[in-house]
Amino acid sequence: MALRFRHAALVGKFQAEGIREVLERIAAFLVAKGLEVSLDTLTAQNTGIAQYPVLGVDELGRACDLAVVLGGDGTMLGIARQLARHGTPLVGINQGRLGFITDIPVQQFEDALGPMVDGLFEEEQRTMLEGEVHRDGAVIFDGHAMNDVVVSRGATANMVELKIDIGDEFVANLRADGLIIGSPTGSTAYALSAGGPILHPSMSGWVLVPIAPHDLSNRPIVLPDDSAISIEVVAGRNASVNFDMQSLTSLLHGDRISVRRSPHRVRFLHPRGWSYYATLRRKLHWHVGIGSDA
Amino acid sequence: MALRFRHAALVGKFQAEGIREVLERIAAFLVAKGLEVSLDTLTAQNTGIAQYPVLGVDELGRACDLAVVLGGDGTMLGIARQLARHGTPLVGINQGRLGFITDIPVQQFEDALGPMVDGLFEEEQRTMLEGEVHRDGAVIFDGHAMNDVVVSRGATANMVELKIDIGDEFVANLRADGLIIGSPTGSTAYALSAGGPILHPSMSGWVLVPIAPHDLSNRPIVLPDDSAISIEVVAGRNASVNFDMQSLTSLLHGDRISVRRSPHRVRFLHPRGWSYYATLRRKLHWHVGIGSDA
Amino acid sequence: MALRFRHAALVGKFQAEGIREVLERIAAFLVAKGLEVSLDTLTAQNTGIAQYPVLGVDELGRACDLAVVLGGDGTMLGIARQLARHGTPLVGINQGRLGFITDIPVQQFEDALGPMVDGLFEEEQRTMLEGEVHRDGAVIFDGHAMNDVVVSRGATANMVELKIDIGDEFVANLRADGLIIGSPTGSTAYALSAGGPILHPSMSGWVLVPIAPHDLSNRPIVLPDDSAISIEVVAGRNASVNFDMQSLTSLLHGDRISVRRSPHRVRFLHPRGWSYYATLRRKLHWHVGIGSDA
């Protein structure tokens, strides 16, 4: 049987301690399965592992046809964002509590990873947001986000007022703590805490979730992802914008954040039998219940 | 200039009083614009208007290339559901407070309708739900819904427990007052009251909204509309199911409600310049505000 | 040291199977601690335990200075409601998942109960609702509730409209699936599922929680419990009212539900060191978390 993959990029959680031994076991396993293995620069520096080639993220993207990530959802989303332009599929191995995306427990990585590198896996694709901040006709910031783009009030400000447009249609002026533009991936993150719905990953849409809106009828809206979203800061001091965790603070009135779907999609691989709904049940503790027995 | 439409079906709100004079004015206006006009049977009976041909709804669907409806959203959705198989586009004229769909005020119907019958309009298409109830291998009920399919607990029952599957995937067992499967059209109706998000009409999806769920982490989910949804009654006395307003009560344990996207879409026509977001702002009173001036 | 209690009523979960052996152990333990023990009629019938006096609930209330209940919160609240007029303090022993009130696991009942019957315990008092339904000047139903009084729409009805008055002040007309009048005890039950806040048991107040309200700004209100609440059915078919689980269906327009604080309070005893907040943390799974590791 021909191997499905031939060269794996191996990436560990940033600055994590005690992951050298596990990464070496994963690397040895992949080599034994017949794959080349390369490490990303930060992982090599952090762990001191020296017996594999070390490449920058873009070099990994060009050279590798698989990325194996050791860490949680945050690590996975960070590297996925960087590899998106290369189309490299990612697999996540988790040392702690399983995530929404990193769903292979480290204790069972051989059993899970073996069939996957042989080509037996479930693949799902996730959309990504991209955008920039415009001020006085110039672009002063740009970024990508797997989870969400968030515009928020300044720390001591009462509120921010945002003018929202979709494509060339005016939607509303929103007075709130802020606004989350969430992808399906981000719909189970911050957007969920702020009262948004869950979006199935196959939905071609974003969810706009107002944070503590002044008008009680300002509710989350699910929109198609083929129109550009424009958010203009109308009022409020020291507002900021975050693309996932990259931030621009001190937004001025008139600054405009423009967001759209990235042309790149991220490919996540899961073991055969993986189920999105099973992940939801596990992560959201459905059936744990308040439990009022008779 | 060639007329876009040639034969209009005219439908008035069911059992409404005092609509004869307005309907006659609308009919005369359409005739003056060069259209044939036919009335539906119930409207003719209700109003006593006799100078136009009277047809049943299916006959109207076969004969007419436009339906002009006088009433609110309820009237419009009811007739739209029946005309869906014929693809007849609908226009709504409203005597009272404007609806989400019936957005032409009767006072201005000539100005609005004139350009529309000449072919100047915005068209939007809405998806529709269809489904049936299965008991012991037989179908005991079927229906269509523009807004939503709702499964609810019985009046004096504590709660209903529902097993939810999407396609061939198990989603969750839900203990709640009930579950709403809402279309984008229905997302601004009951589903919104129960805490669901707004779905833009162009989204190819449904929203599943639990009603007063026992587990606090049971949140609304937005799903693609290309998979069948199956809801099985697992526990709870006297549960019922509603397709829009058609009801089946006294569901038994093991009864299974199967719901999918109808092959038919409903076509709504609006005056040029119509905006879905403007309708949202008007209906949800955005910007009315709680208003805490300094 | 003088014993604090001298005669315990022993009550088991209604129609529960396999509780005889545990009840006998509890009874023997209480006797060994020097207490008289009496069984309630239903418990004796259900279990066949014959070596203790058997009394009706009211007789138990007059004779006993302690009630020991084996079951969940539902059992506890049911018997508490009946004993309220006698002021009998209650202790709850739970065979399954611990409740909000029944917080002694059966495996440790000796360790927990021993110090308690010696007078070492935490006592908390809970308010209770009482009320009746008025029709055409007559009272057609009355009831008591530890958790809540709920007015709901009929199974196939669209909505119910309720006129709410507090004391002699008009509050609002509510269009919704229903309205919950919850006590602090009930605030962690149905009212919580419907979006209400948690009320600390020492609060002298009720919470009014609308169920799926049509107006998005109809929010839960916390009210002092010293005013009568009046709910009049203005519109909606087949509405019903529930006092805890006792129901009156087929309410008519004009029917008025009147609710007030019962003159009786229920006394719950807990082991020393009991904490209401610890119970909340356990029952609501605080800190379980969605868990997005980096």
Next chain:
Amino acid sequence: MALRFRHAALVGKFQAEGIREVLERIAAFLVAKGLEVSLDTLTAQNTGIAQYPVLGVDELGRACDLAVVLGGDGTMLGIARQLARHGTPLVGINQGRLGFITDIPVQQFEDALGPMVDGLFEEEQRTMLEGEVHRDGAVIFDGHAMNDVVVSRGATANMVELKIDIGDEFVANLRADGLIIGSPTGSTAYALSAGGPILHPSMSGWVLVPIAPHDLSNRPIVLPDDSAISIEVVAGRNASVNFDMQSLTSLLHGDRISVRRSPHRVRFLHPRGWSYYATLRRKLHWHVGIGSDA
């Protein structure tokens, strides 16, 4: 008939333009009713009104037995906070959209104010929060709040983690955007936007409302106001605390915010017939409705 009041403090909205003429009319009206009138320093400076004695706020509190405020709820709450220690009752006259507290429209001030200065009014008392921030054993900030004390994450921080204690009981560790401790007065302000319930002003309680909490079961809690609340910053960068609008930023881990009920209550006077619920209906637009006619 003896006048109820003899000396009114007159206060205008801070830095408002065009209020001189109205203030002069109010002053003249009060003088005509037999009252002495004094202006607060900032109002005199802002308007240039010179014919009345000018006093600082504390002097006004000592000298006056009534404060008449021209402005919105923000102005009213600001001056109320400062006058609280003197027990001076306040009346609010509003030039714009009526507030929750400032409910006399300027167009009708004579009709409303006349009977009030004669002693015909409704009085309600509102509780106030006070507290301070502790760092390394020292108090580094203190403040008072009519609405709320809010602890929030820093602008670019992911989240803040707060340890909450009530009296000497541990409540929970909260991971969220922040936490609002709201008074009944504040329950219709920011706390409402964040999902909190409305607290009737006569409730002796606070509401704790988590802002976008990570755990979906972290819900608003209503607590008695006779226990001290302690909030310790456990994690999160650049958290801040606000007492109404007074802010302390750059909180450090280990900083502890201590909040309790102020010994002072604020007295608000309203015209006869005033109703709290009527104010709610007006401010929250109850009955405006989404409005789905048939």
